[in-house]
Amino acid sequence: EKEAVDMLRRLHANGLIMIGTSPDIVETTAETPLPVVLLDRGTGQATSPLIRSDHYAGGKLAIRHLLRCGCRRPVHLTGPMKYDSARLRCQAFEDFCQLSGIEPLIFPGDYQYETSLRQARHLLREHPGTDGIFAANDLAAMAVLKACSESGIRVPDDLQVIGYDG
Numbered sequence: 001e002k003e004a005v006d007m008l009r010r011l012h013a014n015g016l017i018m019i020g021t022s023p024d025i026v027e028t029t030a031e032t033p034l035p036v037v038l039l040d041r042g043t044g045q046a047t048s049p050l051i052r053s054d055h056y057a058g059g060k061l062a063i064r065h066l067l068r069c070g071c072r073r074p075v076h077l078t079g080p081m082k083y084d085s086a087r088l089r090c091q092a093f094e095d096f097c098q099l100s101g102i103e104p105l106i107f108p109g110d111y112q113y114e115t116s117l118r119q120a121r122h123l124l125r126e127h128p129g130t131d132g133i134f135a136a137n138d139l140a141a142m143a144v145l146k147a148c149s150e151s152g153i154r155v156p157d158d159l160q161v162i163g164y165d166g
Contacts, residue, residue: 005032040085055085057076059092062134062162067100069160071132075105075123077116077144086111089136089164109140116143124151131158139163145152 008016015035036048066074076093079086090106097104105127107119116135120143123130135141141163148155155161 002051004018005034009034027148048130053085055071055088056092058164059089059134060096062089062164063093063096066134066160066162067102069156071160072130073105073127074134075127075130077107077109077119077123077136077140079109079111079140081108086136089134092135096102108150109136111137111139113139113143116140117146117163120147121150124148124153129139130159133162135161135163137163138165140144 005016005018009032013034015037016032017037017039018061019039019120020096030048038048038050040052051124063076072128074093074097076090077091081087081090093106094104107123109116115141120133120140124147133141135144141161144161144163145155147153148161153159
């Protein structure tokens with residue numbers, strides 16, 4: 001990201017809108033003289049304006065929807081826990097499951113299609129009673145749909161799937 005910011009400065013960009021993935025995004029943007037707006041990344045230490053999704057509320061809406069659809073054995077395929085987005089979505093899943101008297105089942109993920117496909121295949125094999133999957137992003141949800149298709153699981157008849165991107 002630092003190289004991209006430097007290149008844009010050399011090209012005389014007037015400002016930056018950044019969706020960063022690096023934990024160093026705050027430091028990277030603080031060093032540039034350009035106006036910067038951060039989208040969904042950064043912390044309370046950011047000196048640039050920050051626009052964020054409410055990942056906890058989004059996670060709560062996702063699991064609540066699965067439960068309203070009749071799911072009683074939901075699973076959350078997470079994003080990488082180094083990101084607030086993944087941690088907050090997972091926390092909402094855990095909290096709402098516990099409030100509903102359901103044991104939360106969580107599988108780690110990384111927002112990537114191939115990893116999500118491997119995890120989805122594994123969880124469908126190891127937890128055949130799963131009736132709902134909250135995928136941490138849309139790529140993970142697509143991977144879950146592929147794994148279901150390979151396994152002869154009908155969505156939404158046999159299993160509900162929801163993906164959430166900020």
